[in-house]
Amino acid sequence: MTDALLQVSDLTITVPAGEYGADRRPVVSGVNLQIGAGEALGLVGESGSGKSMTARAVMRLFAPGVQATGTVVFDGCEVFAMEDEQLRLLRAHRIAMIFQDPRAHINPVRTVGAFLIEGLCASGVSTRDAERRVTSLLAEVGISDGSRRMAQLPHELSGGLLQRVMIASAVAMDPDLLLADEPTTALDVTTQSEVMAILAQLRTERGLALLFITHDLELAAATCDSTAVMYAGSIVERQSSRQLLTHPYHPYSSGLMVSRPDLDVVRQRLPVIEGQPIAAFEAGEGCAFAPRCGYSQPACLATTPALVAVQGGEVACHRASELQGQLPTAMEGGGDV
């Protein structure tokens, strides 16, 4: 499939480590992803698994010192090979990103309105037109008193409102792909579902493709067409969301579902599977999940399982075919789906 809107192949990202950053350590290794136009892909995994890094790689948004290899092809263009100006236009018009913590991600000393119209104005729209467009966008994301809000400073708005502002600013330029990095994690439960509903609505109305990052496998599966599960910098399973919920192939995916707390319990960023998640550079030989896996066997420690095609998706587990159909899912595990 080369006609996907976004095709990420063999993406490996390293960060500097050691004294003077002389060594490099991988935080993402060998990731393949694809998203078709208008499609939604969920990317799930615990803290440090490399989800944010992967999403930032799509628009080459790296902190100084971070290096990436592999290819990211967006609509036929190789993102890592782009000139700076071409990359800037890609970010301005085609791919937008929303972040987990809108309070930190919006300049605190400029007004909400200045933040919203900034992208439009930088690409030549007059201030007045930009304001008009943004006000109607605010109404679309459920902020009816848009002109009042636009005169306010970010600290005068609640987290939920700010995230709506962030979403409005992201879709203001009519992008083709939206990268949403845990857009609801910092919000309370009610606001979470409101924001998710807004995202879903905007997506269908505008035919937006979506990369949706979350810790919550079932939220991803409920929102997205397909879902990829990441562990220690690699994708360990990818399936259509519906099938993943009922027939997970990987013990980690199963574990993420079973351990999910009830909705009315306050959700916290705690390790929900026994043991601590690890980053890519901490993984040795063999399956990175083995120390925490209830199905681990000596063979699991010998070689690293590769991501192979299975019926309806891909999985990286030596015992996938044996375990198929036996792994607990959300239904049996006491979840709420």
Place this chain on the structure above:
Amino acid sequence: MSWPRFLVKRVLALLVVLLVASLLVYGSLYLAPGGPLSFLVGTRSATPELIAQVTAQYHLNDPFLVRYFTWLADVLHGDLGRSLVYREAVSSLIASRFLTTLLLVVYATVLILLVGLGTGIWAALRRGVAGRVVTGWNAASLSTPAFVLGALLIVVFALGLGWFPVYGSGSGFGDRLWHLTLPAIALALSSAAYLSRISSASITSEMGKEHVETAMSRGLPRKLVVRRHVLRNASIPVITVVGLTIAGLVAGTVVVENVFALDGLGSLLVRAILQRDYAVVQAIVLLLTIVFVLVNLIVDVLYSLVDPRLSLDGDAL
């Protein structure tokens, strides 16, 4: 709160500060060991005439508050009293020297802003070799005291190369500036290095902020991101440092004026203190307080302009 109300409120507060400061300046005379009379007469031979003159000039026989308000009323009418040493009105004694010192401070401020902000911004945005050169330069500048630097500048640029006069204040604006160049450099260098460090650190930390990442992710031109999101936000702590630095320069002039034999307020203050010329000391300290308070007012106004989160009510600070 609106801007006019904010300014009125700040100016009123400023007046209160000045009133308190004047009371302290005036009252400090009475804290001197042995009382004001023996302090004022000091090592001079206490002839009956001198005692009579001092007692009359300072109204030493009146109650304290009466004396204070008499003095304050005089000051408000521009009468700063007479110098015991120079036998001249303090106001005329101060006027010409004030100009020298003011010019020196303004000159040094301009140098500090140009060099400090310039190198700070350059080092933060370029990093690499530029950053290291600036860091080294700053470290050297910060560890050189003004009087050492002043002497060095005189030896090299005045005595050696002969580019600048060795001492004196000159006459006429251009000539004055020329005379004040070396003193201004001596006064400015370490402050410029400090400002360079602070602004560079502030910019570097702002560059790593999440909201800057957002701006970059939206495909805004880098120059716009730097100007609008990095430099503006980074200027908030820098403004404080600039304010404090300028206020501190006023004290720094004392040293530099002595090294370069400039006849300014700083050297006059030192001499007046040594000679117990109290009317002069009072006037200069009062003047410095006014400058200090004004600089603070300007800093506060700049603050509210750059960071609208600090409401004009001033309760956020």
